[in-house]
Amino acid sequence: xxxxxxxxxxxxxxxxxxxxxxxxxxxxxxxxxxxxxxxxxxxxxxxxxxxxxxxxxxxxxxxxxxxxxxxxxxxxxxxxxxxxxxxxxxxxxxxxxxxxxxxxxxxxxxxxxxxxxxxxxxxxxxxxxxxxxxxxxxxxxxxxxxxxxxxxxxxxxxxxxxxxxxxxxxxxxxxxxxxxxxxxxxxxxxxxxxxxxxxxxxxxxxxxxxxxxxxxxxxxxxxxxxxxxxxxxxxxxxxxxxxxxxxxxxxxxxxxxxxxxxxx
Numbered sequence: 001x002x003x004x005x006x007x008x009x010x011x012x013x014x015x016x017x018x019x020x021x022x023x024x025x026x027x028x029x030x031x032x033x034x035x036x037x038x039x040x041x042x043x044x045x046x047x048x049x050x051x052x053x054x055x056x057x058x059x060x061x062x063x064x065x066x067x068x069x070x071x072x073x074x075x076x077x078x079x080x081x082x083x084x085x086x087x088x089x090x091x092x093x094x095x096x097x098x099x100x101x102x103x104x105x106x107x108x109x110x111x112x113x114x115x116x117x118x119x120x121x122x123x124x125x126x127x128x129x130x131x132x133x134x135x136x137x138x139x140x141x142x143x144x145x146x147x148x149x150x151x152x153x154x155x156x157x158x159x160x161x162x163x164x165x166x167x168x169x170x171x172x173x174x175x176x177x178x179x180x181x182x183x184x185x186x187x188x189x190x191x192x193x194x195x196x197x198x199x200x201x202x203x204x205x206x207x208x209x210x211x212x213x214x215x216x217x218x219x220x221x222x223x224x225x226x227x228x229x230x231x232x233x234x235x236x237x238x239x240x241x242x243x244x245x246x247x248x249x250x251x252x253x254x255x256x257x258x259x260x261x262x263x264x
Contacts, residue, residue, distance in 0.1 A: 007144055007223070008199040011186060014150035014157050014175075016205035016230030018132050021152075022053050024125040029065040031110045036066060036103065037073075048072040057231045058085035060208065063104035067092050082233065119159075126160055129229060131255025133164055140168065145193060147172045149185050149202070154178075183213045186222060203249065205230020207239065210246055225249040 015021045029052070030045045051072050058081065059065060067089050071081055076088060093100065114122050139146050148157060148168070154175025161168045174185045182204070190200060204210050205227040213219055226232065226240045229251040240248045 006142075007201040009145045009147065009189060009193060009201070010139065011147040011149045011189060011200065011202045013182075013204045013206070013209075013227070013230075014148050014152050016232075017203055017227045018128065018136070018148070019160060020127045020129055021125070022056060023127070024122065025056060025065060026052050027125060028107065028111050028114065029069050031114070032066045032103075032107045033069050035106050035110065036098075037070065045069065045073070051078060054078070055081055055085075057233045057236070058082055059231075063100055063107055064089055066103055066107065067098075070096075082235075123156070123160060123163065128164065129251055129255070131251070133166060135255050136166060136168070140166075145172070147174065147189055149174050149182050149189075151176050151182075181212060182209055183216045183219060186213060186219060187216070190219075201225065203227055203254070205232055207232060207236045207246075214245060223247070227251070227254070 012018060026049055033045060034042050048069060052069060055068060055072075055078065056065075059068060064085075068081070068085075070092055071088055074092070081088060092098070111122075136146070146168075150157060150173075152175055154170075154173045154177055157173050157175055158168075158170055174189075178185060182202075186200065186202060200221075201223045202210070202213060203225045204213075207226060210224045210226060213222060213224060224246045226236070226246055226248050228237055228248055237248055240246050
């Protein structure tokens, strides 16, 4: 699907599109694991970092991260984890008498405590993808209205962008605090900018989220892009390539010449 025109509105996810939060995910996961499993493997969890990064795309919600690390510690085959994650996750939860809500609470408490006691260290674990900040700067100077729609708390997005000296309009950042699906936020953005109703583009790294937008009949004109540099797999890339309603976007294309809307 080729797109050469300039969008009036561009909405982007944050983690997995603008910012790489994998290091933070893993370090928060380690700390949570150490709260849940008191076994001899606790001191050597760093060895699973690369495997965790590669498998992060299989996770749909944050509470699964400690379960993924547990699966790696238990030596589950990596290809099997990629193909059958939900089954393996349920298996571990059942075998070890875990409770989804408790794991989620542990994870949230670990992260909240870290943020309260050492915010600078927590923020430092977030890295921006190459060329993305420069592209955002260009977009902010263009006629395109730029929004961030994320499940990360808006206050952290604002702090991370401020650290990079990027002056992003705060009222255009919709984070976890809005407590609603992304498609509802896109709907609100369109309502606020009614003159651009048929010209909104949305870049996201989770295929499931893009499909949820696609399932909204009133959002059928929104152009959808899967960021292939984010938390997704080659299997998902293939699905998108065969789907003419969603475009697969690479980082080089986005950061350098996607789309050709900035006129010099």
